Each structure stands twice: as C-alpha cells, then as structure tokens.
Amino acid sequence: MEQVAFFAGAIGALGGAIAVIALRNPFYSVLALVVHLFSLAGLFLLLHAEFVAAAQVVVYAGAVMVLYVFVAAYVGGFEEPLWDAIPGQRILAPLVAGALFIELSVAVLGSGLKSLGTEGATIPVGFGSPEAVGRLLLERFLIPFEAASLLLLIAAVGAVVLAARRPDPERPLEADNVEGAA
C-alpha cells in the first residue's frame, strides 16, 4: 500500500516537474507546478511530516501559486524564440542536468550509510504533528522562527517598493497625472 502511494506521488511529482520545463505557455507551467506541489505534499505525508504537508498545500498551492497565476496573467504569454542564444544550448543543458543527477545519485548511493536502505529509526507517536512542530518552533527554534518572520516582512516591503508605480524620469510628473485622469 505504501509502495503504491509512493509511486503515485513520485509519478505525479516528476510528471509535474517535467511539464513545468516542457510546456511553452508560462500559464500552463504554473498549473503543472500546482500538480507537482500536491504530489509532493502526498510524499511528505508518507514521511510522517503532516504539518509540513499541510503548510505546503496552504502556503504554496494556496498563496504562492495564486501570486504566480496573477503575474502570469498580467505579463501575458511570452513566445520564446526558437534559436539558441548560446550555440548548442538545447543539447548541452539536458546533458548537464543528467550529469548532475548521476553525480547526486552517486553521492547518495556511494555514501555507504547502512540505514539508507531501511525504513530508518522507529519514530515516536505524534512525530511531525502540529503539536510536536509547534513545540520545536516556539522552544528550541524560537530565534530562527522570529528571523524567518522578519525576513518575510522585509521581502513584502521590498516587493511593494519594487513593483510600485513611480514617476518616469523621462516624462514629467504632470503628464502622468493627466494621462491617468483621461
């Protein structure tokens, strides 16, 4: 049963990932990433990370993906030119990615860690539950937790500053206002 769930999640995650990089329309790529994230949340559940899986669905598939959909719709379709900017890019890039996969797999399989071939340690009841994660977040990892909240605040302010409409230096301010009123 667990094998079936793992392979279903793995196929969903991998198919979503390949669709993200293969589809030409950015809007469809965003939707493929949603499929990928939901499959990955299923895999997180198999790894007894219930709270992280729930946060993945709520934060990523809920909030971040809505942001992506809005920007993809605002910016509109972008036709990627068919020519290569760097000669042989379309051949070299998959080769580099394949070499990276082989290297990572060699690093994992060649590590000689015996516990990797097993299920791992027996885990206590309530492992990964909101209670356990909350206890860790607010006791042992309080400072990283607060630092993360500060980072989010800075990023939100930065995004507002970056994307805000500001007067164009080429044109005087009045011209902008007249255009906006008309």
Added chain:
Amino acid sequence: MDTTWYLVLSALLFATGAGGVLIRRSPLVILLCLELMLNSANLALLAFGRNLGNADAQIFAMVVMVVAACEVVVGLGLIVAMYRRRIPLDVDENRGLRG
C-alpha cells in the same frame, strides 16, 4: 519505503529543475524551476529526518519554504517592474552586465 528511493527521487527532481533553469528563457519559468529545486531539497531533508527519527529536519524544511516564499515575492516584483518599464522579459536579452 527505503530512504534511498526518496533521495533518488529528490535528485531527479533537482536535476529537472536545474535543466529547466539552463534551458528556459522566461524569468517567470526560471523562478518556477527554482521552486522545483527548493522543493526537491525539502524532500531530501524530510527523508533524512524520517530516517533519523528527528523532527528538527521539519523545522529546516519550513525555513526553506519561508525563504522560497520571499524569493518568489521579490522575483515577481522584479518581473512586474520589468514589464512596466517595457524591458523584454527574456534573460538572454538583458545582458547589460555581461561586460
């Protein structure tokens, strides 16, 4: 399931994301590929945490998610600003820093 399966899947997803960063030109899709890579790292973290029976890895994964959210917000803000100033949304067109 053995932990190795999760780790190999994570390596495969990471390589897919890296290939996407190399091959695509739209900054929006490159951000999506960065998400793929960050999520594959999360999968590896959670697999090791399950293997060791240690919940610290889950906190690490949550922090990675926070950093990913920040990166998305700033990246999308940049894309919107580029679109407003009519800068072409193509990473090969914007090569002013190439020297």
